[in-house]
Amino acid sequence: MSATKEEIVAFMALEFPQTKCIVETVDETGATLSHDIGINELRPGGTVSGPVLMSIADVAIYVAILGKIGIVPLTVTTSLTINFLRKPSAEARIMADCILMKVGRRLIVGEVSLYSEGSSDVVAHVVGTYSVPPKQT
């Protein structure tokens, strides 16, 4: 039932055409994404903007869900909590590691650790809940 990385990348290009996230790895337990950081992602002072981090985490959980349950287009975010922990580097890609903590029939909960590439310090931590549409029969 799960989807391959290639299927997911193709689907994301249709479903989230604006995202600049790159799917690095995805399997049934989670996903790792990367996102380049440039002038559009920075705030004055050299901090990666909070909404950019939220956006990457949201996509990471979505990709991990596809990797687990297959291409289910109507999956939607129902809630998301982000804690900003440290200032990310302005000069490194943001990496997002997502682990699915619960995969229920109706709700899926994923956790994301965001960090600057080359560092192991978590810059932001996200927990998101997604609602999966009932199966058609």
Added chain:
Amino acid sequence: MSATKEEIVAFMALEFPQTKCIVETVDETGATLSHDIGINELRPGGTVSGPVLMSIADVAIYVAILGKIGIVPLTVTTSLTINFLRKPSAEARIMADCILMKVGRRLIVGEVSLYSEGSSDVVAHVVGTYSVPPKQT
């Protein structure tokens, strides 16, 4: 100590140059912002993307804080929780009403109700916490 709408708009143009949020009103108790919705804010199927809603809410709390405590550039988001409640209209502006629930010396907590202009149904609800830098003396 508070800042006027004009001061805030000028500051936001420097601090958040990417944002397309428009400050409609701001005073010591809160702020109302609007954000146009176009192709860049939509996902296939006509839903306003979740990160766009998070971003508007984040800016709304930031503006409300400036309206309360004045231009304090180093204020940063420490956490944000969003609950997505209904599908927003693809054809109306998103409006964000922010109320500050707590204004402490170190932490400020704001609540935002997001809705499509012309409707009173809340499409997403946000609570965000911001850390205020210690006063210089």
Added chain:
Amino acid sequence: MSATKEEIVAFMALEFPQTKCIVETVDETGATLSHDIGINELRPGGTVSGPVLMSIADVAIYVAILGKIGIVPLTVTTSLTINFLRKPSAEARIMADCILMKVGRRLIVGEVSLYSEGSSDVVAHVVGTYSVPPKQT
């Protein structure tokens, strides 16, 4: 489909026998509960303990859901976020005002403002999400 205050009080006595919450009012839009504060609810220094506040909020949302959709025993909390805003009084009852922000077929989201009786200052703010079991047919 909704339940009356009397039906809810009787049901709560069975379902949550440990709670000391008192249902003050409940209708289709929300509920107000109260909870006495005594030695068991206080921490040294005279603060109402955080878990007591969380517990009251959890019950308040549960009661409001029963008031809206009727006695549905398998409704369960899926997530809860609390922000502690001010120190509650050690000598006043805690009041909890719950409003349901979303009543979906599968998920219900409620918001609770907690305050010390006699004051309008919110001491803690809660958003909770509850999963409603699918209807039997």
Added chain:
Amino acid sequence: MSATKEEIVAFMALEFPQTKCIVETVDETGATLSHDIGINELRPGGTVSGPVLMSIADVAIYVAILGKIGIVPLTVTTSLTINFLRKPSAEARIMADCILMKVGRRLIVGEVSLYSEGSSDVVAHVVGTYSVPPKQT
């Protein structure tokens, strides 16, 4: 600056006299607590009550903070988000593993995984933020 397990247990007996949590281990990176489950912790149907889980997580983060920064009595919870993932066993102790994700001068963020003893499935996941009082000089 950190406190030993013995110092923490003695302090908790004074500060949180109501808690039935047992400190299993604590060091500078985190803490593990256990809590017996009996009739007082259960709801009809055999589920451990949500507020009991929240309470254990809150204490676990508090203990981990003491293990890291020493006995600092005025540390207070500022926010807590819990996601309920699975039904805990009614017949096993609840275990709480806390890791501190951020230890700042003003804010500390901890993450707790709660599970039934003897199982590795996480039944609930908590992120909590605590405010540390400024240092006296």
